[in-house]
Amino acid sequence: MAKLGVIVDGISQDFEYALGIMNEFELEYAELQFLWGKEVGDLNPAEVDKVKALVNAYGVKVSCISRHIFGGLLMSEMHQDNSVYLDHLDALRRCIDMAKALDCSLVRVMSFRKEMILFGSHGADDWVVSDGAWDKLVSLMELPTRIAEDSGVTLVVETGNNAMITSAYLARKLIDQLGTDWLKVLWDPCNSLYCDEKAYPDGYALLRDGYLGHVHIKDAIVDIPKATVQCTVLNTGNMATYLGDLANALREDKYNGVVSLESVYRPDGGSFEDGFRMSADVLKQLFT
Helix, strand or coil: CCEEEEEHHHCCCCHHHHHHHHHHCCCCEEEECEECCEECCCCCHHHHHHHHHHHHHHCCEEEEECCCCCCCCCHHHCCCCCHHHHHHHHHHHHHHHHHHHCCCCEEEECCCCCCCCCCCCCCHHHHCCCCCHHHHHHHHHHHHHHHHHHHCCEEEEECCCCCCCCCHHHHHHHHHHHCCCCEEEEECHHHHHHHCCCHHHHHHHHHCCCCEEEEEECCEEEECCCCEEEECCCCCCHHHHCHHHHHHHHHHCCCCCEEEECCCCCCCCCCHHHHHHHHHHHHHHHHC
8 A cells, every 4th residue: 555645735834724634635644844834944842742743633644854955055155164054954953853753754855956067078077067066965965864874864855856966867876976875865756857857767767776765746747948847737747658657666666655745736716725636636546
């Protein structure tokens, strides 16, 4: 049986209301990002206790603490003693504390801001490669993974469309270079469409051997030349080509993590909750 859930603020930042909707759709795993107008890591101890009480009351589990740690930070400005980098490490520690309080084993990190061309040769390395950006990323991710290891909580790095790690290929490369078991991939295959990586079989084949820690599922129509993304009901956009095969592969490989609906579709004149309601049953049909 698949472990299915949702990023709860895709329904509502009113956590108890969102949990009620989760119960309605029999989704068991709550991914926490924004609650009551605050990002995870910014909740005070009383609010964390309230989260724990509500999780227990509604009979759900917390799949991932998903703050945007390192999200959008420029590689050219980052170094180990940069005050912004250190602030994000402090936020990481707070998120780890929250994860442990909620019996959750995963905390999300992002991978700074995208430098477009990281590798090249035959002249490209002189003219268009962002020299040193990849090596700096690896260096900046070493301390977070050590913090995670010391805490006994696994980090998951998301494949983001404005991040250094845009693809399954780059996510695996990062983990291999770090040589750690405490960093896995939070795979968002829809995001990776924007770097032209096919979710299946290409992306999945790179992650199936122990790299995959958590999955975000959504759908969109992507037009890279026009720099445009249009969110859609699940299985009606560009991901529709891949979702059935991907779901079958996860079942066959006995994937033990959570598949989390990222409810970012909002119909004309409607709300994000309306978009969630249009996709939730599709998620269950595909991945159960």
